[in-house]
Amino acid sequence: MSLVEIKPEVLGVTLDLVYASAANVTGRPLYRRQAGYLHIEAATALGRAAQMALRLGYRLRLLDLFRPVEVQWLLWEFCPDPAFVADPRNGGSAHARGVAVDLTLEHALSGEPLDMGTAFDDFSARAGHGATGLAPEAERNRALLAGIMAASGFCALASEWWHYQLPDAGRYPPLSDSAAATNLVPERAV
Numbered sequence: 001m002s003l004v005e006i007k008p009e010v011l012g013v014t015l016d017l018v019y020a021s022a023a024n025v026t027g028r029p030l031y032r033r034q035a036g037y038l039h040i041e042a043a044t045a046l047g048r049a050a051q052m053a054l055r056l057g058y059r060l061r062l063l064d065l066f067r068p069v070e071v072q073w074l075l076w077e078f079c080p081d082p083a084f085v086a087d088p089r090n091g092g093s094a095h096a097r098g099v100a101v102d103l104t105l106e107h108a109l110s111g112e113p114l115d116m117g118t119a120f121d122d123f124s125a126r127a128g129h130g131a132t133g134l135a136p137e138a139e140r141n142r143a144l145l146a147g148i149m150a151a152s153g154f155c156a157l158a159s160e161w162w163h164y165q166l167p168d169a170g171r172y173p174p175l176s177d178s179a180a181a182t183n184l185v186p187e188r189a190v
Contacts (some may be wrong), residue, residue, distance in 0.1 A: 003037035003066055003098045003180050011050045014061040014106060018120060019071065025121045026078045031184045036065035039098035042166050046101060049152035056144075057108050063120050063162060064102035067095035068177035070185045083159065084123045094169035098180070101154070102162045105145050114141040120162050128159045 008015045019030040038046060050060050067075075072085075072092045079085045086093035094100035102120065106113045117138030118127045125131060129142065142161045149156065154164035166172075177185040 002040075003175075003182065004040050004043045006036040006038055006043060006046065006062065006065060008062075011047055012054055012059060013046075013050050014059055014111065016061050016063060017065070018063050019067070025123075026074065029186065030071045030074055032186045033184065035182070035184065036062055037098060037180065037182050037184075038065050038101065039166075039172060042099045042101065045153040045166065049148050049154070052148050052151060053105060054108060056148075058105045058114070058144075059108045059111070061104050061106045061113060062101060063104065064095060065100075066098045066175070066180065066182065066184075067093060067100075068180060068182065068185050069096045069174050070177055072096050072174075079123065081123070088174075091170065092174050094165035094172075096174040097169055097172035098175060099169045099172050100163060100165035102160075103145075103164070104162055105141065105148075114144075116141055116145075116161055118161070127161055129156055129161055130158065131161075 015034055015036055017031060017034050017036055018024040020034045022028050053060050069088060069092060072088045075085050076088050104113055104116055115138045117134040129146065146156055149164040155167050157163040
């Protein structure tokens with residue numbers, strides 16, 4: 001299975017892959033560069049979502065896309081809790097299959113991200129779609145993102161407001177960095 005590179009200038013999105021820098025939950029870069037890939041079916045659905053967001057005055061900010069199996073193992077080693085990180089021994093994440101995207105919305109003109117009530121990769125119950133006690137603005141913003149993504153063909157992960165994937169993600173095989181030919185994983189990580 002081949003993946004396609006997501007080009008921000010083509011889709012009209014912002015690529016801000018948090019695992020390509022040390023500004024993530026692990027405190028170290030897990031990708032060697034800012035480059036995102038998806039299975040063609042997920043890329044097509046993401047294109048629909050990007051167009052819909054732009055029509056509404058927003059832009060998608062992509063935080064994570066394809067995540068090689070090697071990186072899934074690094075995240076599991078950092079947080080071996082299946083409530084927050086998919087266990088690679090059980091097939092891993094839909095990210096390793098190239099059919100999941102972590103994202104948020106930003107204002108199309110200013111690039112200012114919308115308030116979603118928690119940060120990305122917040123390992124608490126407040127990060128879930130059904131979380132209560134959030135500011136009304138954050139609830140509206142989450143609902144807006146959920147509506148855009150659902151209308152574009154994605155389904156949500158209940159525990160993470162930022163995670164969306166194609167339905168039946170398990171039918172796609174998980175891929176290593178070498179199998180996907182993405183050259184994302186730093187040499188020291190393998």
